[in-house]
Amino acid sequence: MSRTVFIYDSLGGNNKALFDLFCQFMCQRAQIVKGGLEKFSSEFKAPPCNKQRHGNSCGVFALMTAKCLVMKKHPTILRQDHDSVYRD
Known part of the structure; x- marks a missing residue:
């Protein structure tokens, strides 16, 4: 397989x-x-995926990427400045 x-x-x-x-x-x-x-x-x-600027956003970036993939969007549409929305 x-x-x-x-x-x-x-x-x-x-x-x-x-x-x-x-x-x-x-x-x-x-x-x-x-x-x-x-x-x-x-x-x-x-x-390709967007790079985080610091080492404490790994989980948030994983969730953002997963959401993009589920919604059939390319993960590069989200950037570091979007992580605050996902942290709230």
Whole structure:
């Protein structure tokens, strides 16, 4: 089974390392879970998203990005100045 994994990182970290860990987890999970994936292959994508200006907005940016994706909007429409709306 082939899957695409999207990582939206508002801090711009080492997403490839996170992706590799995710793939290791999925392969090990497939060995445990009944009816799991016999063979796991995936593609890594890090689509553009807005960067936060400080390190204390990670959760807010995750929620803002999730809301955009659910509403079928591109996550770059939200910026740092929108985080105060989500904090209230």
